[in-house]
Amino acid sequence: MIKSILLVDDENLFHLVFEDACSLLDITLDLRTLSSAESAEELFKVWQNDPTDKPECVFVDLNIIGSAFDGIELVRRINYLYGNGVVVGIISSSADQAEINRSVLAGSQFWIVKSDEIEPRLEAFREDYDKYKDRTKDFTVYK
Amino acid sequence: MKITLSQESEAQIILASEKRNVFLEGNILKLLETENESFQEYLNKALELDTEVRKKRLDITKKFQDQNKSLQEKATENEQLMVEIREALEKAEHAKKTALNDLDVMQQKSQFELIGSIVQIALRVIVGVGIIVTGMYLFAMYSQSTETTLIGNTWSNLFGILLTNSFSIIGTIMGVKYATNDSGSKEKKDEQ
Numbered sequence: 001m002i003k004s005i006l007l008v009d010d011e012n013l014f015h016l017v018f019e020d021a022c023s024l025l026d027i028t029l030d031l032r033t034l035s036s037a038e039s040a041e042e043l044f045k046v047w048q049n050d051p052t053d054k055p056e057c058v059f060v061d062l063n064i065i066g067s068a069f070d071g072i073e074l075v076r077r078i079n080y081l082y083g084n085g086v087v088v089g090i091i092s093s094s095a096d097q098a099e100i101n102r103s104v105l106a107g108s109q110f111w112i113v114k115s116d117e118i119e120p121r122l123e124a125f126r127e128d129y130d131k132y133k134d135r136t137k138d139f140t141v142y143k
Numbered sequence: 144m145k146i147t148l149s150q151e152s153e154a155q156i157i158l159a160s161e162k163r164n165v166f167l168e169g170n171i172l173k174l175l176e177t178e179n180e181s182f183q184e185y186l187n188k189a190l191e192l193d194t195e196v197r198k199k200r201l202d203i204t205k206k207f208q209d210q211n212k213s214l215q216e217k218a219t220e221n222e223q224l225m226v227e228i229r230e231a232l233e234k235a236e237h238a239k240k241t242a243l244n245d246l247d248v249m250q251q252k253s254q255f256e257l258i259g260s261i262v263q264i265a266l267r268v269i270v271g272v273g274i275i276v277t278g279m280y281l282f283a284m285y286s287q288s289t290e291t292t293l294i295g296n297t298w299s300n301l302f303g304i305l306l307t308n309s310f311s312i313i314g315t316i317m318g319v320k321y322a323t324n325d326s327g328s329k330e331k332k333d334e335q
Contacts, residue, residue: 011208013204013207013208013211016200016201016204017201017205017208020197020198020200021201023169023197024197024198029174116205116209
């Protein structure tokens, strides 16, 4: 089980889907959800000095509507500005190869394609999670 | 990290489920630990109910998500249609203005053509009458007719009348032309 997860996604309905899927699949007991990239960035600024509540894994939506920058830019900032220290990747309904390549350059470790059947992808991700944590698994797209 | 409740608390929680059908729910159930068999049974049942509720909620939320997506797609389509309709209306409006202008030009052209014909005919009549009367006057003078004074007076009267008429025609034509131009420019101003 993953100790704690942060989900950054503008779609509140997906927060519920993700929460229920995580609970049903025993992925985590500690899930935090945010709706904007800016609020996530603010928290990472705080966690840079005091990592007490820092999550173990971060799922970032690709297009966070209402935010000044997209999910890939948030991943880049987490990796290059705020000291990383988390398993971080993109969760998006898109599977555009150009965006996927961009996310790899930003330091994303995985890409999960959002759809009606999110549970099998999350299960597969859970299986691989320890390798992501050890940084022994290459970037993977869960389609 | 596991949580163990006191025996009294466990008994109260079980009692609440039996008497009021109220169960604990959520992730807290996964943290509770007990050696009490009946409370373990309660926890199993509560977890089962919680899973059922979550599955139902997950299904409903997914349906809502789908509906939201299709609504958003339809809204985008509608927006696009509205843009297309607006463009088509603008084009139709432009075509209407062009057609009205063309019609106006055609009307003016036919009016000018008519005026031109009237002027030509009127001038030909004036010139014709002038030539005939002048010819008659000259003939009378060369044939040493005694009626030259009468024809001379008639000639000058006729010529005066003809000149007056021709100026009157030219005045009328100019008036019509001015009025046509004025109404045309007013219409254009109204359109703007």
